Amino acid sequence: MTAQRRVVAEVLDGDHVHLTADEVHARAVAKLPEISRATVYNTLGELVSLGEVLEVATDRRAKRYDPNAHKPHQHLVCAQCGAIRDVHPAGNPLGDLPDAERFGFVVSAVEVTYRGLCPSCAGA
Amino acid sequence: MTAQRRVVAEVLDGDHVHLTADEVHARAVAKLPEISRATVYNTLGELVSLGEVLEVATDRRAKRYDPNAHKPHQHLVCAQCGAIRDVHPAGNPLGDLPDAERFGFVVSAVEVTYRGLCPSCAGA
DNA sequence: ACTTGACCTAGACAAAGTCCATTGTAGGAT
DNA sequence: ATCCTACAATGGACTTTGTCTAGGTCAAGT
Structure with missing residues (x-):
């Protein structure tokens, strides 16, 4: 150190x-x-x-x-100003991918990015 | 043109x-x-x-x-060789984000990227 | 004190993408 | 047919982000 x-x-x-x-x-x-x-x-x-x-x-x-590496979470991003919030969606996105859609891959992780407008950008 | x-x-x-x-x-x-x-x-x-x-x-x-812009889909990526497949998960990922987790954002889109190993990279 | 090895530094380099001034071109106006 | 104008294309410089390298510094062990 x-x-x-x-x-x-x-x-x-x-x-x-x-x-x-x-x-x-x-x-x-x-x-x-x-x-x-x-x-x-x-x-x-x-x-x-x-x-x-x-x-x-x-x-x-x-x-x-x-730095929030110890709690699994996804991100919500403002398309205009770039603001980022940590979010915690319901459900398990990994489970939403049927075997038939895995093409033999060993799927180990999933990243979800929600996009939209934050309150101040949407109001403006 | x-x-x-x-x-x-x-x-x-x-x-x-x-x-x-x-x-x-x-x-x-x-x-x-x-x-x-x-x-x-x-x-x-x-x-x-x-x-x-x-x-x-x-x-x-x-x-x-x-170029596959007209059918909604997500992507499955091999972490090793970078191969990309279009996939179609079940369910509606947008709906998985509770109102309490939206922080007043107008959420309009979601991108999901599954990561793993393709058959040839997993076998090697 | 010398050696060793990890760490740090400055700056060069590379990849991806954007910007800008100039040149080219196609279609309409005269 | 010629000219004008607007738009598109070009090449090259530039920016941003990140990596690499050569050398320097410092502390610990011998």
Whole structure:
């Protein structure tokens, strides 16, 4: 546990945030000015490997990092402003895929992304 | 309808393919050598706007373009080789999101990506 | 003190996509 | 037939996101 890794972990802790790698880097620099981009990327990669943090790809721009890795959840994304909320759908989406639709695949995970407009974007 | 747009449409037609923009460009160049990358991107963007083609983002690398836009479906992706199959899960995933989990959003769409191993990658 | 190895840094590099100024073209107006 | 205008296409520069590499630093063990 080095100073750099502690800073990255601190940045992700706290709110239910979904930061991009660059945002993590920017906040880390605020606490530890000499931290480099490569170190942030490396540390995020390690946290993902350890299962402490999830990668979320709700758009095709930057990956986002979700510290809420221990409770299974899906994401709800505003198509306009990009706001992201964690949500917990009912039912088991994996079970909804019939054997006939599995084409012999060993299916092990499912990601669900709900898209719509958040209250402020829908009101505007 | 120009020659360039016809060529892009032809490339996407046919099989149930999921090509990246670069693959579309490569195949378009084979038919019309002077077509430029920008034109392929523009044309793909127009086809997406018209609802004739879907953008699929199963990985964080290139977007893929799915000509099967008229029948709702989801995707099953091999985590190892990247193979993509169209699948049709049972049930209505949109309905699985309770009102209490919508946070006031107007939810209009849902994307489901199943991940696993295809038969050849699972066997190897 | 020297070696070793893990970690960090800066910057170069790569892939995917977008933007922009210029050039080309097709159809209508004169 | 020629000109005009609007739209489309082109090539290349640029941006964003992420990875890689070569070298430097530091602490622990011998």
